[in-house]
Amino acid sequence: MPSMKLSPGLAVAALALMTALPAAAQFRNAEAAIKYRQSVMTVKGNHLARVFAMTNGQVPFDAKVAAENIEVVSMLSGNAQFAAFAVDGSDKGNTRAKAEVWTEKDKFSAAITKSQEDVAKLVAAGKTGNLDQIKAAAGAVGASCKACHDAYQKPQ
Numbered sequence: 001m002p003s004m005k006l007s008p009g010l011a012v013a014a015l016a017l018m019t020a021l022p023a024a025a026q027f028r029n030a031e032a033a034i035k036y037r038q039s040v041m042t043v044k045g046n047h048l049a050r051v052f053a054m055t056n057g058q059v060p061f062d063a064k065v066a067a068e069n070i071e072v073v074s075m076l077s078g079n080a081q082f083a084a085f086a087v088d089g090s091d092k093g094n095t096r097a098k099a100e101v102w103t104e105k106d107k108f109s110a111a112i113t114k115s116q117e118d119v120a121k122l123v124a125a126g127k128t129g130n131l132d133q134i135k136a137a138a139g140a141v142g143a144s145c146k147a148c149h150d151a152y153q154k155p156q
């Protein structure tokens with residue numbers, strides 16, 4: 001299904017990140033890896049919230065602005081933030097990641113794939129400019145973010 005594919009630019013960027021260096025070599029230390037993944041998640045969440053503000057009717061719907069924000073969510077849904085969990089020692093310190101991230105690697109990977117697939121569908125919906133389609137696809141993305149957080153992020 002073409003709509004399931006990552007945009008070519010994102011796929012190339014993700015591939016470059018994955019092949020360039022092992023995860024640990026991309027960060028100064030565990031603290032930097034934690035900060036990186038939290039930062040990407042924060043910005044991704046901010047742009048997803050801008051889409052929700054439109055699908056909830058808090059902000060007037062503008063198809064172009066929605067698509068732009070969806071592109072940012074897509075760009076920030078690649079593998080680098082998840083590779084940051086592979087850095088030794090990043091299970092400790094200023095992190096809310098649960099130990100299960102490291103003890104349930106297959107399930108955690110499946111949650112990553114699910115989220116990325118849902119984001120790809122949201123990108124496709126964004127390109128239609130149709131509010132109902134964007135609303136449904138954004139809801140699915142929110143649900144897959146939440147499913148992973150419920151399982152792998154400690155509450156505040």
Ligand code: HEC
Pocket residue numbers: 034037038039041042044045046048094095096097098101108111112115141142144145146148149152153
């Ligand atoms: C595969 C699991 C997974 C998926 C999918 C996922 N997250 Fe996260 N997210 C985490 C984990 C684990 C943390 C805690 C990271 C830490 O504290 O080291 C986190 C943290 C966050 C945070 C808090 C960042 C901070 O500063 O502490 C936000 C915001 C966030 N995620 C947003 C999102 C959004 C939005 C999506 C979906 C588009 C998403 N996440 C998808 C696992 C996931």
